[in-house]
Amino acid sequence: MAKTPRISIPKAVREYVLQRDNQQCRSCGATTALSIDHIIPLANGGSNDISNLQTLCCHCNSRKQDHFDPRFDQRFT
Numbered sequence: 788m789a790k791t792p793r794i795s796i797p798k799a800v801r802e803y804v805l806q807r808d809n810q811q812c813r814s815c816g817a818t819t820a821l822s823i824d825h826i827i828p829l830a831n832g833g834s835n836d837i838s839n840l841q842t843l844c845c846h847c848n849s850r851k852q853d854h855f856d857p858r859f860d861q862r863f864t
């Protein structure tokens with residue numbers, strides 16, 4: 788399976804995801820410091836499709852990153 792290239796998310800897509808999620812973090816409901824997160828990380832075979840994107844605040848996003856051990860990726864590349 789080809790790896791999904793890491794492209795920057797187009798502004799229109801970011802705005803669509805924010806609107807869909809009511810401009811709130813989907814984990815804690817925060818309305819500030821929001822960012823767009825890949826639900827399945829690209830490194831783990833996730834896509835840039837809207838269905839794989841969600842709104843997370845910086846706090847939840849960094850907590851989620853911690854959850855994925857970088858060594859996990861190396862076993863599959």
Ligand SMILES: [Zn+2]
Pocket residue numbers: 812813814815816817843844845846847848
């Ligand atoms: Zn949050």
